[in-house]
Amino acid sequence: MIRVGIVGATGYGGRELLRLFGGHPEAKVVAVSSTTAAGKRLQDELPGFGKLLDLTFETFDANGLAEECDVVFLGVPGTESMGPGAELRKAGAKVIDMGPDFRLRDAGTFKTYYKKDHAHVDLLGESVYGLVPWNREALKGADLVAVPGCYPIGALLPLKPLLATAKPSVPVVIDAISGISGAGRSLNQGFHFPEMNENVWAYKLGVHQHTPEIEQELGGGVQVQFSPHVGPYTRGILSTITLRPSEAVDVAACYACYDDEPFVRVLGEGDLPQLAAVRATNFCDIGWVMDERTGNLLVVSALDNLMGGTAGMAIQCMNLMFGVDERAGLQTGGMTV
């Protein structure tokens, strides 16, 4: 049994880990820490886990966690995982960070988008970007994993196979819409139920912090025009990508690279994905349409931001790190209703 610790276990990413580890045959959560809930029993804070997990939230203690756990997941807000991450690495723990702190290679870009100096620049080289289908081998030996952002997963999985053969002639337009769980637990007037219900809006156009992450991982100087939105639902990101290829591209051939990927499903031309098929799964579904009239390629991806976009991808990384079947604990079908 892999002994798992979770830091920030009351957040939505942390809760999703707790949920998923309940069905994992080779791992077990043995420690949970939380700044807001330290000292409380897990089931008192999260009644959905009563009679399932008998744990008490602890204050964060790197050495203690390194001793009790084989791996520690970080589910804390952006810019708050670099400290605990560094401490845990120093104490010898393997670390899987679901936040943004170890994703960007360039500390200057980090500062521009996260408005904070990076306190552990040395670790930026050590961390492995946990986009499993593209970094599988590196993840097997990783000690520090940066789980990709939810939007970047929905953009990178469909885009990376295409860019190898077709360079876009103008910035790639990525219009994505996320459920509100992506914004986390923090209260906000805009996410108060009566104000978010029946509401949709766009935000951070051109300046969202996932923009440099997507561009870094696409490489080759490709620019993206990333326009995130939120809509009145809890889970899921649908990304609609408009790419203007500079030359003809055989999309089906490009996507053949995913034939054996356990959690990427290519639906084919004209068969567009929807959130219902990926809810509560680790899958990213991809479909496309080539519009010959305009010369644009439209690609659509769907994933569950909390599972395939965060906690599920994180567990898949863990499975690779510990040499167990990478699908372990992740093979349930979706809650189609």
Place this chain on the structure above:
Amino acid sequence: MIRVGIVGATGYGGRELLRLFGGHPEAKVVAVSSTTAAGKRLQDELPGFGKLLDLTFETFDANGLAEECDVVFLGVPGTESMGPGAELRKAGAKVIDMGPDFRLRDAGTFKTYYKKDHAHVDLLGESVYGLVPWNREALKGADLVAVPGCYPIGALLPLKPLLATAKPSVPVVIDAISGISGAGRSLNQGFHFPEMNENVWAYKLGVHQHTPEIEQELGGGVQVQFSPHVGPYTRGILSTITLRPSEAVDVAACYACYDDEPFVRVLGEGDLPQLAAVRATNFCDIGWVMDERTGNLLVVSALDNLMGGTAGMAIQCMNLMFGVDERAGLQTGGMTV
């Protein structure tokens, strides 16, 4: 009092007319027809109108309607209004069609996108495209009005002022998301509550029938890449438009043309609209961001597809046709919750 008839009054567009005319000081619904509900009392079919409207659904009868009514609104499915519309015109009635049949100038394009020959091509020249801010004068003398499609309103109002000074160098990308009321009353597995709830999808990418309507009204050979989506809510369209101007454009100056428009609100740079502010109103709200990094201009518009996108715009057209204050019956604030 303007005497109003509504054909197809049980559909969602028709119901919205019924709702709005309840508060109109100078018009009154005097006749309703419906193929499915003929012979029934309105309040038995639509209990929300009990004690408000004492009417009985009739079978469609052009001459009878022309006699009883000063104006007849058509709220029937696409391709089914050209027949009744032509009959009503022949009988001497003024007609406001909320469907697509009289919007496109070119019968060949109509056939390509609606899969049906147009039976009354002669009327395509007579009809006035009811986009009030751009056709106000023509509407004052109109006898046949084609109310624009809901998506086109959300695209044309933000785009038309810009294209006068800045031509896009590549097709304009319009990613729009609509509530499910836009798909009408017809049952469909995809819109069954448990399957649509928490779901989002894209559809008809590159082939949606509103594409040629938008391009016709933009003119100047501008191409649009129109990508419609549906999301888990009832009302509202948010359109996110990515335009690559071939030269610098003074967006605020372009939008000054709307300063005195009663139902277009320009929010300004960086102030993005949301559906909550336009729900149950006749407004189209517009905001924008210029992304200097990529060279793209992002414009976002929000409207209520049933009111500002259909029935409200239709009533505004009627007000102009009959010389009453164009705002009559349309000045309620939004249901912000």
Place this chain on the structure above:
Amino acid sequence: MIRVGIVGATGYGGRELLRLFGGHPEAKVVAVSSTTAAGKRLQDELPGFGKLLDLTFETFDANGLAEECDVVFLGVPGTESMGPGAELRKAGAKVIDMGPDFRLRDAGTFKTYYKKDHAHVDLLGESVYGLVPWNREALKGADLVAVPGCYPIGALLPLKPLLATAKPSVPVVIDAISGISGAGRSLNQGFHFPEMNENVWAYKLGVHQHTPEIEQELGGGVQVQFSPHVGPYTRGILSTITLRPSEAVDVAACYACYDDEPFVRVLGEGDLPQLAAVRATNFCDIGWVMDERTGNLLVVSALDNLMGGTAGMAIQCMNLMFGVDERAGLQTGGMTV
């Protein structure tokens, strides 16, 4: 024109007044006050009212309001309207309070349920309980109106006609479910969109503050077992009432008293109401089933908590106070979608 002032105009009840007065032919909002938004333009705080209402929020000033306005509506939180209400009365203004402060006749009961001493016990005798169908004559001469609570309206309208002829043998069970707007604007983890979506719960069983209000207005020593719930939607209260009559009751005959009520619709035996038919209306719809097997009478009522349950009822009171058609501004049909 009746000149209207609104204190607490940024709250959900206040916003609903702003929305409805946009369509009122004989009244006009001339002053708005707010503690949180004083000094701001209304449209900056509530962008849904841009181009509709050109007002600036003021700090509360009883004398100023009394001078500028013919009537002042109070839309502030419970226990916070007694002070402003008393000041406004002293300054000579007519006052319509949408909160609970002037509803209960007994100051001791007020303290028990609202945990605060009543500071203006003298006004409890002056205030008229604004349940229009039952207090129409008194309202015509009222200077201080206590608009009933939203749950009490949904309970009293169906129950009052029945109790005249049939006394229940055990406490009447009222199970009601409300949309989240009923809880107001205040942020709360339970109403954060991802936690309220797909969620339902019961609260304050047996101790909800609307219990004594319902019992006071029913009179005759009738006890109610009031069990409120919230569900994942914005507007509307559905109340399911289980009454055990001590003798046979002719329900239809009892409800004949509502035949000419403009905003109460009795649907009849076996025809149960739903929220869709009353959304954005001033109606309370009522239906019932007599279960001969168990001896219980089941009555169901539906209303829109913000309109028929608060702001619409308040405006109906105002119309009566000022001698205008009591239906003015309230005759729009529902947003059935």
Place this chain on the structure above:
Amino acid sequence: MIRVGIVGATGYGGRELLRLFGGHPEAKVVAVSSTTAAGKRLQDELPGFGKLLDLTFETFDANGLAEECDVVFLGVPGTESMGPGAELRKAGAKVIDMGPDFRLRDAGTFKTYYKKDHAHVDLLGESVYGLVPWNREALKGADLVAVPGCYPIGALLPLKPLLATAKPSVPVVIDAISGISGAGRSLNQGFHFPEMNENVWAYKLGVHQHTPEIEQELGGGVQVQFSPHVGPYTRGILSTITLRPSEAVDVAACYACYDDEPFVRVLGEGDLPQLAAVRATNFCDIGWVMDERTGNLLVVSALDNLMGGTAGMAIQCMNLMFGVDERAGLQTGGMTV
């Protein structure tokens, strides 16, 4: 490995089985049949199961299923499982029916409530009512299980421990609200997204077919007044029960019987359950309030109608029948968001 067959696998109950068996360590779905999808690959009909289950829907064949499978689950509409159930039993298969056909002991009552003669009355004696906490021993040796209805589970689990010591003096009032998945896949105007969204209604008051099932399993001549509702969400039943005990009852002591139940959680007095804590779990959560003022006991239960209320309870039955840990495959925490 227990070899599982599912008849009616495209319905919502069937899909939930498919989802849950993905995480079951000791069972595997080997055959699926469907009248509407026979001949199609499962992943083409239910894209959420692509890359998870490589199965093809077959036409129903009792002998084939009996050979291929150790147990067959029936997920077909009410009154349509008695035929296949009887055939499967005759062919020697163990059968777990998620429909109502084998729940009622009395064929006359069945006919009254389901409007159909029961074709296999002989099996009514053989079938075991699958309410695990109350029939655990009988289930271990069962060949035919009738999984309880979703509403009955939410009523019986809280009520059965109480009735042993306190007889209600009047019929027990059970007001329950269900998500729309409880109504299944069949299209219906009332469940069309724009008409169900923001809507709540009561239905079948006093005549719902789960009434006799609840009374049968409570026994002792206890009558229930069962009032079901639907609300605008997908999953979950919240039941609010008003019971008038004829003598004092020690509620906590009554519920001690559930201390070791793996999937019943008693929250305690004043701690009321909510759907969020049981979504996507097999739990039934129970809380209560004794209202000394009225003499009524209020008990509230929450469960996920598709999992704890149907498919999860069915799998728990199967685990008992095959002697594996009854919690197998069911221990994931809830999707609290």
